[in-house]
Amino acid sequence: MPLYLPHFNLQDYNTLASPVFAHCFVSVHNEDELRDALLYAKKENLPLLILGGGSNIVLRDDFPGLVIHIQLFGKQIERDHADCVYVKAAAGENWQDLVEFCLDYHCWGLENLSLIPGTVGAAPIQNIGAYGVELKDVFSELTAINIQSGLPVTFTLDGCQFGYRDSIFKGALKDQYVITSVTLKLNKHPSVQTRYPALQQELAVYSADDITPQLISDCVCDIRRRKLPDPHDIPNVGSFFKNPLVSIAHLQRIQQTFADVVFYPVDDTQVKLPAGWLIERAGWKGVSEEGVAVHAHQALVLINPNRLRGDVVLQLADKIVASVQKTFGVELEQEPRVYP
């Protein structure tokens, strides 16, 4: 039976370092312990928080339920074919460890997703993405346990309904499954994705022949280390908002006042606006309020240097949302999930 710890401080378990307490906390190291914890929560009628690395959650206040910390480990090459390799990793594995494991095995596809914090099990929740690659591009299947029945289920690519920083686990199947493992289908032949300008600039000093997946990974890590605050030093949850999609007509209205608005075409009717640009132009870059701040180098990142509770961070987030709405008529959607 796993160890149930009452009144547990979660400050070291969320990258915003918010000092809130869980009514009860349990680490699960195998599926039997996970089932035990799910039964315990059901019996005691406790709300659940399934916790990975805590890098995409905002803990607003004390959590009045059971936090299940996913500590399922193990990763292996499942199948090695002529063109592709299937790699399976348990949900508690660190994402970057998996990226390095795959690079060492010379199977490619994860290089643009280097250095994203958190666990393997959380990666499908928001279909993690960076530098033009998303989890869905390399996803094969995942296993999960149904929270109500305790039964195992396998989800294929179609079943996950991946979208932009989105999946069925944030929508129709929200809070219904605990992901226990993820299997990726990786390429044996390198096919590098270099369309993001920041990556292109970083690669400009290399000749085309030198651009390998390992180099892409190294460059992505270098850019991220320079640009993003390390949560260990300056608590944060990465991008606080998703990049909004707006119609072409809306873009044209914004261009009447902001001719230099940055945008990326999505399809014939919509464009993506970088939320960081909107926040910066609305005047929030570097602004500090009540001890939390908008990062001075990347306006999409809110930082919590004083390690305050999530409610203070959310107050600043709300002001930014209202300001961007007023300035551009665009509704920003928050990326990290708020508890309770």
Ligand code: FAD
């Ligand atoms: P947690 O924060 O622990 O959980 C996030 C959500 O997933 C919660 O709702 C939780 O209940 C649920 N969950 C976690 N594990 C499971 C499971 N096994 N089964 C079911 N539900 C589960 N994200 C990107 O997409 N791209 C980036 O480039 C990126 N960069 C980042 C940079 C920084 C500096 C930081 C701090 C964050 C960044 N993120 C990025 C956000 C974050 O790293 C990812 O969303 C990551 O996948 C979260 O993993 P986690 O284990 O920390 O999840």
Ligand code: NAP
């Ligand atoms: P960036 O390179 O400065 O670009 C700013 C924004 O423009 C990004 O959000 C990106 O959208 C978009 N963009 C840039 N080039 C694009 C292109 N060629 N086509 C389509 N969209 C383009 O961004 P950054 O903040 O340094 O982040 C780099 C990458 O890491 C991004 O992909 C970002 O999503 C990811 N990241 C995510 C988090 C998180 O917490 N979710 C945190 C840090 C970094 P997209 O965001 O849609 O890619």
